[in-house]
Amino acid sequence: MTLLGAGARLIDVAGGRTLAGQELDAEVARLAAALAELPSGVLFARMSVDLASVLNYLAAFESGRAIALIDPALDADVLSGLIERFRPAAVLSAPEGDVPAEYAASDGHWVRTTAAAVEPHPELAVLLPTSGSTGNPKLVRLSRGAVYSNADAIARVLGIDSDEIAPTSLPLHYSYGLSVLNSHLVRGATVVIEPSGVLGRGFWDAVNEHKVTSLAGVPYHYEMLRRLKFDPAKYPTLRTLTQAGGKLRDDLVAQFNDKIRAVGGRMFVMYGQTEAAPRMTTVPAERLAEKLGSAGPALPGGAFAVRRDDGSETTHPKIVGEVVYRGPNVMMGYAEDETGLAKGDEYGGVLATGDLGYLDEDGFLFITGRLKRIGKVFGNRVSLDDLEQAVRTAAVGIDVVAAVPAGDKVVLFAEGADKDICKDAAKALSERLHLHVSGFDVRPVDTVPLLASGKIDYRTLEARV
The missing domain is CATH 3.30.300.30 (ANL, C-terminal domain)
Structure with missing residues (x-):
């Protein structure tokens, strides 16, 4: 079970370097060997949009070492609290400043110097925080199977192959951004690592220079692209748009769908949660206009039901309730501290999403709100x-x-x-x-x-x- 499909490439725009084939495999193997020398416990990796962060992640995944992906802009006190609760083996790409007690600085990392920590469950691969830059986040525990199955399912429904070239338009510690990376690499496609983001000039220069074929964005990105009068005709190779990370208003979905179809392209709207590694649906591009407002049917291998107030579940059309998802990409559970890292699968492939919605006659999901919002x-x-x-x-x-x-x-x-x-x-x-x-x-x-x-x-x- 590998994320590095045959022919996978990483193009590092900032460093002017391309890694592919045996060279990429060798670099990942070298880093994996270095990670194996670190103390026991989970790894923390501050995931900037750069080549080093991508390689650290791949080395951990390929070697079976559990790794938590951390926002590099995380408040210092929140990071300190996470370190205290989870006692990671190391904090990769550690911030500048005081080194925490029990840790020593080494080659830009913080490495734990004290006694052994809890050994993560052997199936545990990736941990992602449940909240942003504030608060006291739990970590979502994702198994290797969940991460891989979701990458594979997304690649299938989007038709990703070795000819696809995707940019890092989203943060890599964010589940959607990580999903873009995974679903392309697993098919031997190319990922262009460019840190400035959709609103940066350097990003669009890279789109043209490296012949990028797809763009992933959240609703805010599409709101900004509308204001900037985005025209896909200016980018001849860019012919796929994907949107997730919240509901984009229907008029903008229609607007961008019309823009990309006018140049022979396609748009996919998706729905997901970090707890599902992360995506659960994709609206087929050819039905987007017909199903405007829908999140789409479940991914291959997944299924939806709606939980009514009495606790029973139904797939009957038009009944509103809490959306329940079943699939191989559902998380193992949450971890509050290091003791939670050793736990096995607590969810059995069933996720109560906390979202309200209904299914239509074709099994397409429509989200109507949040239980807690x-x-x-x-x-x-x-x-x-x-x-x-x-x-x-x-x-x-x-x-x-x-x-x-x-x-x-x-x-x-x-x-x-x-x-x-x-x-x-x-x-x-x-x-x-x-x-x-x-x-x-x-x-x-x-x-x-x-x-x-x-x-x-x-x-x-x-x-x-």
Whole structure:
């Protein structure tokens, strides 16, 4: 079970280096041997978008060493807390500054110098934090089989082969970004490592220079590309767009689908969670216009059901409830500290997603909200996701908005809006929900804060309320 399919290539734009074939295999093997010399326990790797981070990850996976992928921008105190709880063998690509107790600096890493730690379960391959740059995250435990099966399923439904060339448009510690890497390498395709991201000039230079064929983005990226008047005709080899990481509004899905189809390309909308390694659905490109708003059918090997209030499950069309997924890519469970690393599979391939939704007659999933994304306005429960969508479709000039609960009202932060537009948005919500306008506090903000994944940083916004 290897992620390095025959012909896989890594193009390091910053270093001007390409690794492929025997040279790539040899570099991964060399690093794997070095990792084997480290103390017992899980590895932590701060995953910048660079060649060294990719190679560390591949070396760990190929050698069977469990590795936790950490945001390099993680708050120092959060990283310290994770180290204290999980006692990793080493922190690869460690930050500058004070070395924690029980660790010594070595070749840019922190290596544990004290007694043996808990040995991770032999099937455990990858651990990903459940939250962003703040809080006290748990780690999602993903087995080798889960990571590999998801990479293989995604490669199948997207038609990835050795001719595909994908850029690192997303952070590598983020499950969607990692999925792009995995699903291309497993098919012997090429990954272009370019750190500046979709909004950077260097990124688009690399798209043209290296003849990139696909682009992965979250909703925020597509909102920004719309503002920048993205035209795929300027990039002759770029003919596949993929979108996950949250629901993109239907009008933008239609807009980008039309743009890419006009030049002979295709667009795929997907749905997933870190706990599913991470993707669970893909809308077939040829049915995207027909199934606008859908997350698609389950990936090969997976299946959906809807859990009703009484706890029973159904696949009957149009019944709304909690979405339950079954598949080989479901996590083993969570780890709160190092003792959790030794645990086996606690979920048995079944994941209650926490999302609300329904299936249609063709088995296509439609997500309607989150069980926990709920606020109250004068005692009335409201979906915060629905409020955001209502503001975006209210034709008041707000595209990027984030809603958070605030006692008996809801605060919505509107990017780039002035006070008059905010008043119009609050009025539109009041009229739509038949609740007094004072229950909707719409505030202008220069920029809605984002996590490294491109998702909205709701924790930061909640702290401003």
